[in-house]
Structure formats: structure tokens, C-alpha cells
Amino acid sequence: MDQVKVGVFLSDCGKQLSEILDFNALTDYVKKVSGVVLVGRSSEFWRGKGLQFIVDAIKDGKINRVVVAESLPKLSEVNIVQAVENAGLNPYLVEVIDLKDHCAWPHRKTPSEATEKAKAMLLAAIERAKLLEPLEKLEFSVLKSALVIGGGIAGMQTAVDLADLGFEVHLVEKTPFLGGLATRASRFFPTDDCAICIESPVSDVKTITHTSRKCIYRSGFSEIPNMNILTNSKVVAVEGVPGNYKVTIEKKPRYVNELKCVRCDLCTAICPVKVPDEYNAKLKTRKAIYMNIPNVHPPVYVIDESVCKFHDCAKCVEVCPTDAIELDQKSEQITLNVGSIIVATGFREFDSSIIKEYHYDDYPDVMTNLELARMIDGFGPTGGVIIRPSDRKPAEKIVFVQCVGSRDRRYNPYCSSICCMISLKHATLIKSAYPDTDISICYIDIRTTGREHEDYYERAREMGIKFIKGRPTEISRDTETDRLIVDVEDALLRKILELDADLVVLAPAMVPAEDTKELAEILGLELGEDGFFKEYNAKLRPTETKLRGIYLCGGATFPKDAPTTSLHAHSAAIKAVKFLTTGKIVKDQRTAVINEEYCGDCEFCPVTCPYGAISLEPTTEEHFVAKISDLLCEGCGVCVGTCPLNAIELRHSRPKQMLAQMKALMSINGTSKPLVLAICCSECGHTAVDSSGMAMMQYPANVRVMKVPCTGILQVHQFLEAFKAGAQGVMVVGCKSDGCHYEVGSQKAENKVELTRILMKEYGIEPERLEMFNMVFIEGDKFAAAAQTMTERLEKLGPLPTMGGS
Amino acid sequence: MKHGKDEKTTNLAFSDVISSRLGGETINLCYQCGTCASSCPVAKITPRFNPREIIKLTLSGEKDEVISGDAIWLCCSCYNCQERCPQKVEIADVIYALRNIAVKEGYIPNIFSEFASAILNDARVVKVSKFVETKRPTLGLPPLQPTGVNALRKILSATGFDKLQQKKEEAT
Numbered sequence: 014m015d016q017v018k019v020g021v022f023l024s025d026c027g028k029q030l031s032e033i034l035d036f037n038a039l040t041d042y043v044k045k046v047s048g049v050v051l052v053g054r055s056s057e058f059w060r061g062k063g064l065q066f067i068v069d070a071i072k073d074g075k076i077n078r079v080v081v082a083e084s085l086p087k088l089s090e091v092n093i094v095q096a097v098e099n100a101g102l103n104p105y106l107v108e109v110i111d112l113k114d115h116c117a118w119p120h121r122k123t124p125s126e127a128t129e130k131a132k133a134m135l136l137a138a139i140e141r142a143k144l145l146e147p148l149e150k151l152e153f154s155v156l157k158s159a160l161v162i163g164g165g166i167a168g169m170q171t172a173v174d175l176a177d178l179g180f181e182v183h184l185v186e187k188t189p190f191l192g193g194l195a196t197r198a199s200r201f202f203p204t205d206d207c208a209i210c211i212e213s214p215v216s217d218v219k220t221i222t223h224t225s226r227k228c229i230y231r232s233g234f235s236e237i238p239n240m241n242i243l244t245n246s247k248v249v250a251v252e253g254v255p256g257n258y259k260v261t262i263e264k265k266p267r268y269v270n271e272l273k274c275v276r277c278d279l280c281t282a283i284c285p286v287k288v289p290d291e292y293n294a295k296l297k298t299r300k301a302i303y304m305n306i307p308n309v310h311p312p313v314y315v316i317d318e319s320v321c322k323f324h325d326c327a328k329c330v331e332v333c334p335t336d337a338i339e340l341d342q343k344s345e346q347i348t349l350n351v352g353s354i355i356v357a358t359g360f361r362e363f364d365s366s367i368i369k370e371y372h373y374d375d376y377p378d379v380m381t382n383l384e385l386a387r388m389i390d391g392f393g394p395t396g397g398v399i400i401r402p403s404d405r406k407p408a409e410k411i412v413f414v415q416c417v418g419s420r421d422r423r424y425n426p427y428c429s430s431i432c433c434m435i436s437l438k439h440a441t442l443i444k445s446a447y448p449d450t451d452i453s454i455c456y457i458d459i460r461t462t463g464r465e466h467e468d469y470y471e472r473a474r475e476m477g478i479k480f481i482k483g484r485p486t487e488i489s490r491d492t493e494t495d496r497l498i499v500d501v502e503d504a505l506l507r508k509i510l511e512l513d514a515d516l517v518v519l520a521p522a523m524v525p526a527e528d529t530k531e532l533a534e535i536l537g538l539e540l541g542e543d544g545f546f547k548e549y550n551a552k553l554r555p556t557e558t559k560l561r562g563i564y565l566c567g568g569a570t571f572p573k574d575a576p577t578t579s580l581h582a583h584s585a586a587i588k589a590v591k592f593l594t595t596g597k598i599v600k601d602q603r604t605a606v607i608n609e610e611y612c613g614d615c616e617f618c619p620v621t622c623p624y625g626a627i628s629l630e631p632t633t634e635e636h637f638v639a640k641i642s643d644l645l646c647e648g649c650g651v652c653v654g655t656c657p658l659n660a661i662e663l664r665h666s667r668p669k670q671m672l673a674q675m676k677a678l679m680s681i682n683g684t685s686k687p688l689v690l691a692i693c694c695s696e697c698g699h700t701a702v703d704s705s706g707m708a709m710m711q712y713p714a715n716v717r718v719m720k721v722p723c724t725g726i727l728q729v730h731q732f733l734e735a736f737k738a739g740a741q742g743v744m745v746v747g748c749k750s751d752g753c754h755y756e757v758g759s760q761k762a763e764n765k766v767e768l769t770r771i772l773m774k775e776y777g778i779e780p781e782r783l784e785m786f787n788m789v790f791i792e793g794d795k796f797a798a799a800a801q802t803m804t805e806r807l808e809k810l811g812p813l814p815t816m817g818g819s
Numbered sequence: 820m821k822h823g824k825d826e827k828t829t830n831l832a833f834s835d836v837i838s839s840r841l842g843g844e845t846i847n848l849c850y851q852c853g854t855c856a857s858s859c860p861v862a863k864i865t866p867r868f869n870p871r872e873i874i875k876l877t878l879s880g881e882k883d884e885v886i887s888g889d890a891i892w893l894c895c896s897c898y899n900c901q902e903r904c905p906q907k908v909e910i911a912d913v914i915y916a917l918r919n920i921a922v923k924e925g926y927i928p929n930i931f932s933e934f935a936s937a938i939l940n941d942a943r944v945v946k947v948s949k950f951v952e953t954k955r956p957t958l959g960l961p962p963l964q965p966t967g968v969n970a971l972r973k974i975l976s977a978t979g980f981d982k983l984q985q986k987k988e989e990a991t
Binding site: 370416420421422423457458482483484485486487500501502503504507509510 | 848850851852853854855856857858859862863866869871872899903905906907
């Protein structure tokens with residue numbers, strides 16, 4: 014390698030800093046540091062003439078390492094690094110530090126101390142720069158195709174978006190028909206229009222206005238170019254990496270050829286097998302060959318293999334005019350190669366029979382909202398008439414019970430958020446059609462938080478629907494009249510009521526779809542405590558997962574109404590497009606690298622890596638070594654901190670680079686106070702230091718900041734090295750333990766600090782010399798206070814005994 | 820004191836007193852759904868007892884009303900409310916915690932006080948009347964044996980039960 018030639022560029026930010034820091038002294042100091050060949054001074058180095066000066070120095074071959082002291086380094090670094098790359102130097106050989114927010118401003122009252130600290134900071138940057146190594150940029154190919162799991166409105170909407178934008182889309186639906194819960198829900202709030210209505214695909218030539226929306230069955234959904242619909246199908250295995258997933262689908266036989274069926278109904282007419290129709294709340298029967306409702310998609314019958322007599326009967330085969338029925342169809346395995354996967358598996362109703370006192374399983378006249386929706390649907394089993402299932406007489410008195418298994422710490426502690434609206438919608442629809450119906454809604458709190466949602470509540474009250482503030486304790490049946498009795502306290506009246514009812518409608522909690530857990534395991538995704546898929550960041554990245562290329566939408570993350578589901582679906586689609594569109598992932602190599610010679614095959618790192626980037630691979634001699642995927646590695650260094658054999662390093666934060674920095678920061682004191690090393694993570698920790706400086710909060714200049722990617726990278730010996738290098742105390746500053754940008758880093762660092770404190774006792778060092786602080790960016794005051802506290806504590810403790818030995 | 824000296828806030832801290840006592844830990848979780856009240860066999864027959872209301876009064880810091888009233892003594896300890904509570908509030912246990920405070924502060928209905936005397940004096944929950952004594956032989960039952968009253972008194976004195984009872988008797 015060429016001889017290291019460092020150029021140091023000192024910006025005084027328009028003379029603001031030179032009022033505090035002695036720039037002549039800094040320049041003289043830096044010039045004498047070995048390896049420094051050029052020192053520049055200007056009012057700014059991140060643009061204009063200053064930046065050109067750096068570029069020229071690189072082009073002239075004068076320098077091959079760049080150290081810039083500049084204000085707002087998190088902004089200016091972007092420009093500087095880009096210019097350096099354009100000038101022909103590897104952009105990873107640049108170190109930018111902040112003499113303003115990290116030195117001049119927080120120590121403005123002690124200018125000479127600040128100048129001495131600035132020298133230490135510059136030396137640390139130079140020493141690190143000298144040890145930096147050029148890194149390559151890596152490219153990984155991305156297939157321009159996507160798999161959407163779940164054919165409800167979320168999955169369908171996302172699939173349409175992606176297909177319309179020209180990507181190849183495979184839509185996998187577990188059941189024989191698309192539409193999910195929506196097709197059963199009949200109507201949606203807040204528009205009261207059909208639930209099975211979706212946005213028209215732009216590829217439909219007869220779509221002339223952007224307001225166009227159509228029923229699923231007439232949307233031409235299956236005819237969208239690039240769209241491959243696989244109903245009756247399930248994802249059974251996923252292999253590969255983001256951009257290149259190999260997905261195995263198991264497609265169950267439909268026994269009806271989708272290309273031949275003309276849905277003439279002859280088969281269902283002749284089929285002799287009758288079973289209760291689950292889809293229609295068992296309020297009617299269906300045949301072994303059936304369709305859920307007439308307007309389903311795909312418009313093709315399916316045979317229920319659990320009840321069909323197949324060749325022992327085969328009457329349908331005889332009558333089918335197009336030979337569409339194929340009783341010998343078998344399950345098939347389909348392999349798909351896709352770049353991205355979108356999970357849209359939705360939610361379902363909680364099983365109300367678990368709450369024994371509501372007797373959902375025992376009394377036919379106790380039903381759920383989704384079952385009631387079938388009765389409200391004109392296509393439904395009763396043609397829109399609301400009946401008592403027990404004797405099929407019209408239901409004149411209906412009681413709704415809210416929060417069945419939701420807001421209940423015994424079952425699901427969360428509020429499902431949509432059930433109040435569903436009950437209000439059902440109550441008002443029934444009351445409009447049958448104004449004489451007596452309807453009561455028993456509630457704990459009515460929650461109508463969306464736009465136009467409160468209107469439903471208002472309308473319901475206007476219509477004379479009764480509201481009872483109380484959660485019923487039990488539903489029983491009067492043995493003489495066969496009517497139901499709901500025991501509830503009206504808390505506002507302070508009266509215990511026994512409401513009689515023809516029909517009791519439960520509003521069950523919405524819980525994750527059936528196979529959610531299994532799918533999460535297949536995909537390597539995490540579930541929250543509530544059992545729904547965990548999003549990467551609920552606030553900023555609600556449709557992303559921690560795995561690049563895998564996205565979530567709709568009820569898979571939490572129960573949602575239709576408008577929110579649409580939003581979510583489009584959001585997931587745009588995230589997937591962003592990922593797929595260039596056909597490649599470009600990543601730099603600031604990743605972890607393993608020294609295979611040292612790897613002890615202990616399996617710690619694969620378990621610890623939050624991104625599943627490490628696997629153990631066999632070598633020739635019955636020995637396994639850890640392999641790190643540069644594609645999956647996010648460069649946090651948690652594996653580095655975990656490896657007991659020091660076999661892993663981050664290419665851009667190697668221990669020797671950190672040690673050099675540490676020694677430099679501790680080499681000059683310049684204050685009468687004990688030196689403190691504050692090791693800050695590059696996310697919240699370091700930014701909190703920025704914000705304390707920006708706000709000119711004062712803390713003593715003996716506190717020196719060192720940045721690491723994530724505090725999870727730190728190892729026990731590094732804390733001890735810091736003491737050996739001259740630190741009297743060490744602060745570790747990271748994100749909040751539940752807010753770590755790399756998920757587990759902060760927690761790992763905390764454990765490491767605890768462990769080191771135990772060891773320190775053994776070595777005769779007071780454990781309170783080392784402490785972990787957790788903060789978010791805006792908590793600059795917390796950093797300043799912590800720095801002050803630490804300094805005062807160390808002053809009380811007195812100097813650290815000199816550490817002897819190695 | 821957590822909430823300062825102002826009388827109103829001192830009152831509010833009553834819920835803290837309950838939540839820091841055995842059985843009372845879960846009281847703050849109550850969201851007043853009324854499942855307890857509709858589950859309660861006592862509340863069904865008398866408006867004088869409503870578990871939801873007792874919890875609400877306690878949370879609102881209405882200590883005097885709760886402690887001096889007879890409502891807390893009407894709970895029949897069937898634990899129906901506790902089984903059904905969706906927030907896992909240990910309602911019956913909260914009521915025990917309230918009763919304990921009431922007794923400490925000298926509020927105890929006579930009937931309970933009589934039970935206490937009977938236990939202290941005879942180690943029996945029910946006083947043995949002349950009627951019982953004469954009726955037993957006619958039913959073929961043996962005469963009542965003396966109880967281990969001295970041993971029991973030692974225990975009751977160790978727990979401070981006797982002093983509480985004494986205080987109560989002096990007050991009435």
C-alpha cells in the first residue's frame with residue numbers, strides 16, 4: 014500500500030469557532046503529527062472553494078487520507094465523501110469530526126481547555142484515518158417479481174399496484190376464492206358501499222376515469238397482465254436472500270378446470286352431498302361442489318374434498334357440458350423465484366366459544382358480527398332478512414355485546430379498533446331496513462376515531478338504538494320462552510339489567526390469521542406479543558420488516574378498516590417497487606468480516622445477529638465456521654461484541670482503529686479534571702451529543718466522545734483498554750434499550766457493562782467508573798448532565814490506580 | 820406522601836394505599852365495565868352493594884364513604900366478579916383490603932364484632948345458646964367438648980386481633 018499521507022482541513026465556520034478555539038495552536042499541533050502532509054484552514058470545507066481545495070489535493074496526489082473538522086458533519090459528510098469519490102480516492106478513507114458542537118460550544122466558557130480537547134479530537138481523527146482501509150461497493154441482483162401472500166383486499170390492492178407498474182406478481186390465496194374477509198363483510202364503513210368493490214386496474218382499457226371502482230368479480234382482476242393468481246395455495250417454504258427468493262407453493266386441487274368452467278350451475282344442482290355452509294354462518298347448506306357467493310373470483314366451482322364422494326358418485330362429471338370437472342387432480346408443488354415478498358394475511362375473528370359464559374357454541378341465537386353480516390347481505394343465506402337461527406323467525410330484539418375477548422387481559426389485551434364501528438354499521442343497517450327492531454349495544458367505551466365514523470354513532474342514537482354502558486357478564490336462555498337473557502349492569506343508571514333478546518351479536522376481538530405463526534417461521538419474521546407481524550418501525554416504516562425485500566400490509570400487522578388497509582397496501586407496494594425497480598441492491602462493505610482461523614464454531618454469532626446474516630458452514634475437516642452475508646449484514650457489530658474469540662471485526666470499525674482513537678483522545682487532558690471517555694453509538698447516542706452542543710449546553714472539556722456504529726460492538730476488554738489508555742471513567746451512550754436502531758445492540762452493551770463492572774471489582778477498580786446511559790436524540794440535556802455527574806463522581810473517587818501488567 | 824399535602828390530593832392517594840396492600844395491587848386497572856356488578860349475586864338482590872362502585876369510589880379517593888359504609892361488608896366472597904373481570908382486577912381481594920383498613924380505623928358492623936367476641940371468648944364462631952345445649956341430646960348428638968380457647972387466644976393476641984376487638988368494644 015502507498016504511504017499514508019493525511020490532509021487535515023480545519024473549518025472555523027465563518028470565524029465563529031476561532032473566537033473560542035486557538036486555530037493557530039491547532040494548526041501548529043496538527044502539522045507535527047506524523048503522517049500529516051497537508052493542513053488547510055478555511056471558513057468551510059464542505060462546499061465551494063474549501064471543498065475544491067480538498068479535491069485538488071487529492072487529484073494532485075498530495076494526500077490519500079482526508080480529515081475534515083466541519084460543523085454539522087452529518088450533513089457535510091455527504092458532500093465531502095461524494096467529492097472525494099469523484100476526485101478518485103476511495104470514499105471510506107475520510108474522517109469528518111465536529112469541533113463546533115462537540116468542543117467549542119459546549120466548552121465556550123473554558124476556551125483554553127476547549128483548544129486542548131480539540132487537539133485530542135484531531136489527533137484521534139488522524140490516527141483513525143491512518144488506519145482506515147479502502148472498501149468496495151458491492152452489487153446484488155434483484156429479480157423484478159413479487160409474491161403477495163393473501164388474497165384479501167390488502168393483498169389484491171398491492172398486487173394490482175405492482176402489476177400495473179410492470180412487475181411480475183404472484184398472488185397466493187389459501188382458500189379457493191379471493192376477497193378474504195371483505196366478501197363476507199357485505200358492506201364497509203364509512204361509505205356503506207359493497208365490501209367487494211376494489212380499485213380498477215389501470216390496465217383495464219374500459220377504465221376511463223380514475224374514480225372507477227368495480228366489484229372483484231367484474232374487475233378483470235385475473236386478466237391483468239403480469240398477474241398470476243394461485244388460489245387454494247399455500248407457501249410452504251422460502252429460501253434465499255432479499256432480491257432472490259425461491260418460494261415453494263403447495264397448490265391444492267380444485268378438481269374443476271379454471272379454463273373450462275362456464276359456471277352454469279348444473280353441477281351444484283345435481284350434487285347429492287349437502288353440508289352446512291360455514292361461509293354463510295351455517296344458515297344454509299351448500300353442496301360438495303360449490304361457490305361461496307355468485308359473484309366470487311375466480312368464477313369457478315370448487316369441490317370440497319372432505320365431503321365429496323368422487324368416483325363413487327361423479328354425477329357432476331356426467332352433467333358438466335364442458336368437461337371441466339377433473340376428479341383426478343392432485344396437489345402440486347410450484348416453485349417461484351421472486352425478488353420481494355409481501356405478506357397480506359390479514360386477521361380473523363377471535364373464537365368466541367372460549368368465553369364459556371357467552372355460550373356461543375351452545376345457543377344458535379348467539380352469533381358474531383361476521384355471521385350477522387351474511388344475514389345483512391342480500392346475496393346471503395336469508396336474503397337480507399334478520400332471523401333467529403333457532404326457529405328462523407324474524408329477530409325483533411337484538412343485543413350487541415362489544416369487546417368479546419378484546420380489551421381483556423385474559424385473552425387479548427388490545428382494542429381491536431374496528432369492532433365498535435362494525436357493530437354501529439350493522440345496527441344502523443338493520444334499523445334502516447327494519448325500523449321496528451329493538452336494538453341495544455352494550456359497550457365499555459365506544460370508539461369512533463376515524464373520519465366520518467362519529468356520524469355512525471350519532472345516526473345510531475337518532476334512530477333510537479339504545480346504548481348501555483356495561484359489559485355483560487353472562488348470556489343465558491329462558492327455558493320456557495327460548496329467548497336469550499343478557500345480564501349486564503347499566504353503569505350510568507347503576508342498575509343490574511336482564512335484557513331479553515331474540516338475537517345476541519358478539520363483537521369478537523380480531524386476532525391474527527390462522528397460519529400466521531407458521532408463516533412467520535417460514536419467512537424468518539418476528540411476531541409481536543399480540544401475535545401480529547412485527548413491523549420494522551411502527552412510526553416511520555410501518556409496512557417494512559427488518560428483512561429487506563419483505564413487506565407487510567393490511568391486517569397482518571393489526572386489525573384495520575378498509576381505508577387504512579388500502580393505505581397500507583399502497584404503502585407496501587411502493588416500498589416493494591423501491592426495492593425492485595433498479596434490479597439491484599448496492600451496498601458498501603462496512604460489514605462484518607470473519608477471521609476463519611480464529612472461529613471456534615461456537616454458534617453464538619448466528620444466534621445473536623438480529624438480521625440472520627450469519628450462518629455456520631462446514632469446512633473440509635468436520636469443522637464449521639461462521640460465514641457472514643454481506644447482503645444481509647447491516648454493519649452494527651453486535652456479532653463482534655458477542656464473539657468470545659475476537660474472530661469477527663467490522664471492516665470500518667476495527668479494534669485497532671478504535672484503540673488508536675481511544676489512546677489519542679486520552680493523550681491530552683488540558684483540564685484539571687479526570688479524563689472521561691464517552692463511547693457513543695452513531696445513532697441516538699452520538700446525535701444526543703450533537704444536540705447538547707447545538708443548544709450550547711455546557712459540560713466539562715475532560716469528557717471526550719468516541720463514535721462506534723452501535724454500542725453492541727463493544728467488548729469487555731475495550732473498556733479495560735480505555736482505562737489503560739488514561740480514562741478515569743467510561744460512559745457508554747446508546748439508544749434506549751427498546752429503541753436500539755439495530756434492535757438488540759443497546760441491550761447487549763448494557764449486559765457487557767454489567768459484566769465489566771463485576772470484573773472491575775476483581776481488579777480493584779471502582780465499578781462506578783463505568784456506566785451505560787441510554788438516551789434519544791433530543792435528550793442533549795441528559796448527555797450534558799451525565800457528563801457532569803460522571804466528572805463529579807470521578808473527582809470524588811480520586812485518581813485511578815495505575816494499571817500495571819498487560 | 821406521594822401527592823403533596825393538599826387535602827384533595829391526599830384523598831386521591833387512597834387508591835395508592837389500596838394498591839400497595841396485599842390483594843389491592845390490581846385496582847388501578849379497572850375501567851368500569853361493570854362486569855363485576857352484573858356477575859354479583861348480592862348486587863342482584865340489593866342496590867346497597869355494587870362492586871364496580873366500590874372500586875370507583877376507592878379510585879376517586881372517597882375513603883370515608885367506602886370505609887364507614889356497610890357496603891364492603893356485604894360481599895359474600897363468591898369470587899364471581901374476580902373470575903369474570905376482563906382486567907384481572909382482584910375485586911374480592913380489594914374488598915378484603917378495604918375491610919382490613921375499616922377495622923383498623925374502628926369501623927366494623929356489630930354482627931362481625933359479635934363473631935369476633937365469640938371467637939375470643941369460646942373459640943367458636945357461633946355462640947352456644949341454651950336452646951342448642953338442650954336440643955343436642957334429643958338429636959342424639961354428644962355434648963359439646965371444651966375448645967382450645969387458650970391456645971387460640973395466644974395466637975389472636977400475637978396477631979393483635981384481641982386489641983382491635985377491645986378497641987371496638989370500647990368505642991361502642
